[in-house]
Amino acid sequence: MSDNAYADDSYEPVTNRSEIVFCYDAVDANPNGNPLSGANRPRIDPETQQAIVTDVRLKRYLRDQLDDDGHGVYVQNVKNEAGEQSSREDLLESRLRGLEPEDWDFDDLDDEDEAKLREEVFGAFLDNSADVRYFGATMSVDMKGSYEPFAEHLPDHFTGPVQFSPAKTLHPVTENEEYNSLTSVIATGEGKEQGGFDLDDHRIQYGFIAFHGLVDEHGAADTKLSTADVERLDTLTWRAIKNQTISRSKVGQEPRLYLRVEYKDESFHLGGLTRDLDIDEDRSVPTDELRNVREFTLDGTELVSRLDRHDDRIARVRVVASDVLDVTVDDETYTAGDEVGEHGFYDVLRGAVGDDIVEVVNVYDEAAATMPE
Amino acid sequence: MSQETLEGWADEDDTLPETCLSFELRGEWGHFRRVEGNIVKQTYRIIPRTTVAGLVAAVLGLERDSYYEAFGPEVSSIAVEAIEELRTINLPQNTLSTAKEHMTTMPSRGHARISMPDPTKLRQQHNYEVLVEPAYRVDLRLANDELRTRFRDHLRNGTAYYPPSLGLSEHLAEITYLGEFDVTPRERETTEVDSAVLEAVDNVELAPETEIKVERSPAFMAADEDGRTTTAFQSIAYATRTEPILVQNVETHEVDGRRVMFS
Numbered sequence: 001m002s003d004n005a006y007a008d009d010s011y012e013p014v015t016n017r018s019e020i021v022f023c024y025d026a027v028d029a030n031p032n033g034n035p036l037s038g039a040n041r042p043r044i045d046p047e048t049q050q051a052i053v054t055d056v057r058l059k060r061y062l063r064d065q066l067d068d069d070g071h072g073v074y075v076q077n078v079k080n081e082a083g084e085q086s087s088r089e090d091l092l093e094s095r096l097r098g099l100e101p102e103d104w105d106f107d108d109l110d111d112e113d114e115a116k117l118r119e120e121v122f123g124a125f126l127d128n129s130a131d132v133r134y135f136g137a138t139m140s141v142d143m144k145g146s147y148e149p150f151a152e153h154l155p156d157h158f159t160g161p162v163q164f165s166p167a168k169t170l171h172p173v174t175e176n177e178e179y180n181s182l183t184s185v186i187a188t189g190e191g192k193e194q195g196g197f198d199l200d201d202h203r204i205q206y207g208f209i210a211f212h213g214l215v216d217e218h219g220a221a222d223t224k225l226s227t228a229d230v231e232r233l234d235t236l237t238w239r240a241i242k243n244q245t246i247s248r249s250k251v252g253q254e255p256r257l258y259l260r261v262e263y264k265d266e267s268f269h270l271g272g273l274t275r276d277l278d279i280d281e282d283r284s285v286p287t288d289e290l291r292n293v294r295e296f297t298l299d300g301t302e303l304v305s306r307l308d309r310h311d312d313r314i315a316r317v318r319v320v321a322s323d324v325l326d327v328t329v330d331d332e333t334y335t336a337g338d339e340v341g342e343h344g345f346y347d348v349l350r351g352a353v354g355d356d357i358v359e360v361v362n363v364y365d366e367a368a369a370t371m372p373e
Numbered sequence: 374m375s376q377e378t379l380e381g382w383a384d385e386d387d388t389l390p391e392t393c394l395s396f397e398l399r400g401e402w403g404h405f406r407r408v409e410g411n412i413v414k415q416t417y418r419i420i421p422r423t424t425v426a427g428l429v430a431a432v433l434g435l436e437r438d439s440y441y442e443a444f445g446p447e448v449s450s451i452a453v454e455a456i457e458e459l460r461t462i463n464l465p466q467n468t469l470s471t472a473k474e475h476m477t478t479m480p481s482r483g484h485a486r487i488s489m490p491d492p493t494k495l496r497q498q499h500n501y502e503v504l505v506e507p508a509y510r511v512d513l514r515l516a517n518d519e520l521r522t523r524f525r526d527h528l529r530n531g532t533a534y535y536p537p538s539l540g541l542s543e544h545l546a547e548i549t550y551l552g553e554f555d556v557t558p559r560e561r562e563t564t565e566v567d568s569a570v571l572e573a574v575d576n577v578e579l580a581p582e583t584e585i586k587v588e589r590s591p592a593f594m595a596a597d598e599d600g601r602t603t604t605a606f607q608s609i610a611y612a613t614r615t616e617p618i619l620v621q622n623v624e625t626h627e628v629d630g631r632r633v634m635f636s
Contacts, residue, residue: 034465035467045462047505052464056467074489076492089479092479093480096479096485096486097480099485138469138471141486142487143484146484147485159542160542163543163545164543165400165543166401166402166464168401212545214536216535216536219535266532267434268530269536271545271547271548272545
């Protein structure tokens, strides 16, 4: 697909690849249940005892936050009202009804015409479906009769230019035992008088979770992912974990570190940045006794030295760290400063890749600017 | 730089070079869906040859369904060696169903229609078997000069047009270039093979200490009207703990001091 896959003057295409490191922690929570286990138990790697959180779970938080912020979201929560939904389907429907094969000279469609056609059919749908711009969507295009030539010029699916790998905790976790057989005094269904019992409620005591994400600049045009969309991620991920973790099993989760490394060179990214993070075992309590972030210290030595080694290929680093997160780099521990927006870790990053390369994200001020108009 | 097609690149006279490009491929997760899988989405343990082709095509930025000829049996050869112990876990997911009866079609009648999964419907539960921290060494020979040169440039520069992944797009992968190595053919003999053993399952000599497994996975594809068809499968034997396997009477190649089998 060409760089200008959609004919839309207001659309500002993504030109740089970004790699994202996003960490949050979970205290006495079930960060991601396994739907096929008895009581939606936390997912835990049986060999390493690390807790696992799927990309699907993170995307749900992000979609719910996009929805709350008033952006259009196509894949909605089942619980939400479906009213908004139909408007997006209506959009697609009216565009398709308006298609006239006679208006298009299929033997002579150049890139520009194709971009126009895509904009005509999918443009408004994508403009109103923020989640599809980020994460893509499955669909099938069915064109019959004189409409058949359209199929060749329209995408048959949207691949998400933003991908997150399923995440793991940086350390083994311990499952809580205290809540094993919760009994509810609330009726389990309409017409039932008795409360439920044996409503198992499994949580982990503490988990520091590290997600790895990527923004593909070449796939971006396929879903109209814009520069503004990418910058929105800098505040969206943070606020999503703050605001969308309010159900019973999800409380106790807080964002701790966000880092978006934007690369200079086309087609380049370092890869696996999240793997360069580790728990600093010398400065954390033993993992089976970990209960909260104050007992935990992140080891960012490898991450910083890797960014340092490749600083000539980095355009900018957008970063935000929680004021209660301690990070060690080269045996030195860095903590938050006296003022909001100060953290020793930011200074270490500045030293590694350059003052003007590091931009500290002011989540709440910036978020206002990324809201829908 | 924009995505390219391979039209006009196929050259009948192309012969395989005497060197291969070697790279390491690893990620936190991998899922190479087995074609026979049903309710449980099972994975191959060894990255299938067709997936390696797709991965190289992604690095090169080749269009979907455009590259199968360049990875045909006469003009390409690939050896794969698992370099970390192969382990899987189950990662169930709630996903929107794409079964016909769960798709919403817009408009409901007419000749220009689009179907999408209905996101207001309940999710379906699928059990995905995923590889945990899979890692492979891949030795690749490509007859097409231009493709080979471009791929080597990407490996050297650490670039990839589309970000590489291990089977599913969310299973982000890392590629490390190991270098270009001579490929030296060896006579048919009984020898220890470092790579996965191809089409020689009956010749594998079993040892009590070594657990060997066999899988049959897609090897070659061809483009067709609907996209693509798998045209050939191959039987692969591998040791689960990545140790070399003794195989009787096989044709192997030597690469970088290792014995490998190309297909």
